[in-house]
Amino acid sequence: MRLAVVGNPDNRRVTMFTEAVLRAGLPAPAVHPWRAVLSSGLVPAVDPGTFVRIESPGEDAEVDRLLREIGGGRPAMPAEHGEIVGSAAAFAGLRWALDRIAAGGGLLLSRPADILTMSDKPRCHALLSAAGLPVPPALPPVHDYASLRAAMADAGWSRVFVKPAHGSSASGVLAFATAGRRVTAATSVEISGDKIFNNLRVRRYDDEASIRTVVDRLGPDGLHVERWFPKAALGDRVLDLRVVVIAGEPRHVVVRTSRSPMTNLHLGNARGDVPAVRAAAGERAWAAAMETCARVAACFPGTLHAGVDLMFRAGWRDHAVAEVNAFGDLLPRVLAGGLDTYDAQVAALARGWSPVREGVAVPCGG
Amino acid sequence: MGIYEHVEIFAGLPVVDAGDAEATVADPGAVAWRISMEEFEAPPEEFEAAFEQLLQRTGPAGPTALVVGEWGSAYDSPFPYQLLVDNVVRLSGLRALFVGDLTGEECEISWIDQADITPVIEAFPALERLWIRGSESLELKPVRHEGLRELVFQSGGLPAEVVRAVAASDLPNLTHLELWLGVDQYGGDARADDLAPILAGRSLPALTYLGLRNAEIAEEVATAVAAAPIVARLTDLDLSLGVLGDTGAETLLAGQSLTHLRRLDLSHHFMSAEMAQRVVDELPGVEVDVSDPQQEEEWGRYTAVSE
Structure with a gap:
């Protein structure tokens, strides 16, 4: 079995996967840098039987700039540290790049169409909703603060999560609540001059002018708005789960906890205690949640892994899917049956997992 | 920060979700029933229907303890x-009532819309425990009530008028009083003077637990408490969740003796490690809680629960 990776070579995602391949006694995967793929537009031809893992292009400023340049069709400036800019262009660039990668041959472990769906929140939400999977209801498309308020009024909703359509983690997300003329938003977004930044600290805006500014700046790149699903908590933190489903099996779980409504920041939030959450939810609710995660992943049968973010409702009565992550398998030191997420994927390949081919209809959800 | 979990035990009874049809309850009087609408914006009829259903489920005396979460908007x-x-x-069996068991995920505490609670207090002379969360539109007039043992106001900003009404009420059997004073920005405009009748021990003769919590005016409260006659009668003094710092703690230690207390709760504070240790050391025999130390931020000190 031969493997190749498209990724940022120095990123720990690539090194950890490489280590898992070596642990399995296989030759090290060939690494094709995102920078090279994007700047040359060429993917070195790989043997038809080689498995190709597509890693996140994230955490590399130049790769981000190239994605925005290619997707936007015009020169792009490097983003400042933490700057939220050009997520729609970067998504378009990703679409182009995935086409190139597919043209290079090999057996892709993530189907490009699946990566794109997972990276497009309105589309992913629509897919899961149509499959009968539990997701919070969403508003029709909005593009700025005025249309957000109008759509909320039409729906009769006072509490929503506003998410950039192509954002990752909590970047650009607002937990927004209204009551009459009062408004409040918890968000990691910070306004600085004519730019907006993702700050690791969640702050609260109680003035409509600031909230309007943030939403209006995020709007052009696309927004996805869901009704606020009140999350369960343990102790003094709300929580949700990241469940990585590999070859259909939801076995790698982390609990993400926060004192703010945003559980999915990179820093500042603590990992919770999985057995404690499982006990609080009860075996039946826990099993139902895991079943949902497996059914979500079954919507993407051409893809080896999916990172499902799952929320339990306050009171543990039910649960809902917050989002699905195409590159959501970075869970260092989380083991299931002694295997981390990378080991488990290599093992699934060794057992004969292979992607369902394009165009083959597979029942999704259930 | 804020409130994250629903109450699991209320009035010493396990809380059972009234909407959970599968919950098997042998004795409906031995649990606290919680009614909460799943929809944030559920219409009033839906809440009334759930309430009616609970009355039928709990029999002629109704629930012993009732917890209300989301009642709809x-x-x-x-x-x-x-x-x-x-x-x-x-509702002749009702002994304990908690209105507003909503987490920060469900509603900002400062937005929870209350009302004048005087009529309900007057209508239920057998009520022993009353918990109110949220202070928007909250009103109270001085009352006389012989049944009340425990009165709790949890808020991000408790109006001075409510504090004064509690202080002017005749509650001869009240042993537990908690006032979450909150911050001025969210309506918490009470000052130490408003607490004077309580602190002087003129009202509330049976009080053993006094909680002046979540206070932006924690330093001022500490100063007032340090010389307050009521303290001699207390077993529990709770100044937690607020912004108490070294100055307030120093005043507290320099004031009257606190060594008779069973428990002193100062958790969520802005004291230095040295001062926190000093409080513990100077009060041997008292269970002192100085957990959850906070760091002052660019914008100042925050109480634990505000928005």
Whole structure:
């Protein structure tokens, strides 16, 4: 079995996967840098039987700039540290790049169409909703603060999560609540001059002018708005789960906890205690949640892994899917049956997992 | 920070979700029933229907303990206390009431829309425990009530008028009083002077637990408490969740003796490690809680629960 990776070579995602391949006694995967793929537009031809893992292009400023340049069709400036800019262009660039990668041959472990769906929140939400999977209801498309308020009024909703359509983690997300003329938003977004930044600290805006500014700046790149699903908590933190489903099996779980409504920041939030959450939810609710995660992943049968973010409702009565992550398998030191997420994927390949081919209809959800 | 979990035990009874049809309850009087609408914006009829269903499930005396979560647009519509008053005959067993068991995920505490609670207190002379969360539109007039043992106001900003009404009330059997004073920005405009009748020990003769919590004016409160006659009668003094710092702690230690206390709760504070240790060391025999130290931020000190 031969493997190749498209990724940022120095990123720990690539090194950890490489280590898992070596642990399995296989030759090290060939690494094709995102920078090279994007700047040359060429993917070195790989043997038809080689498995190709597509890693996140994230955490590399130049790769981000190239994605925005290619997707936007015009020169792009490097983003400042933490700057939220050009997520729609970067998504378009990703679409182009995935086409190139597919043209290079090999057996892709993530189907490009699946990566794109997972990276497009309105589309992913629509897919899961149509499959009968539990997701919070969403508003029709909005593009700025005025249309957000109008759509909320039409729906009769006072509490929503506003998410950039192509954002990752909590970047650009607002937990927004209204009551009459009062408004409040918890968000990691910070306004600085004519730019907006993702700050690791969640702050609260109680003035409509600031909230309007943030939403209006995020709007052009696309927004996805869901009704606020009140999350369960343990102790003094709300929580949700990241469940990585590999070859259909939801076995790698982390609990993400926060004192703010945003559980999915990179820093500042603590990992919770999985057995404690499982006990609080009860075996039946826990099993139902895991079943949902497996059914979500079954919507993407051409893809080896999916990172499902799952929320339990306050009171543990039910649960809902917050989002699905195409590159959501970075869970260092989380083991299931002694295997981390990378080991488990290599093992699934060794057992004969292979992607369902394009165009083959597979029942999704259930 | 804020409130994250629903109450699991209320009035010493396990809380059972009234909407959970599968919950098997042998004795409906031995649990605290929680009614909460799943929809944030559930219409009033839906809450009334759930309430009616609970009355039928709990029999002629109604629930012993009732916890109300979301009653439908709680951020905008006052809790319908009249519904309880209108059904007073069917609620003859009611001993404990908690209105507003909503987490920060469900409603900002400062937005929870309360109302004048005087009529409900007057209509239920056998009520022993009353918990109110949220202070928007909250009103109280001085009352006389012989049944009340425990009175708790959890808020991000408790109006001075409510504090004064509690202080002017005749509650001869009240042993536990908690006032979450909150911050001025969210309506918490009470000052130490408003607490004077309570601190002087003129009202509330049976009080053993006093909680002046979540206070932006924690330093001022500490100063007032340090010389307050009521303290000699208390077993529990709770100044937690606020912004107490070294100055307030120093005043507290320099004031009257606190060594008779069973428990002193100062958790969530801005004291230095040295001062926190000093408080513990100077009060041997008292269970002192100085957990959850906070760091002052660019914008100042925050109470634990505000928005």
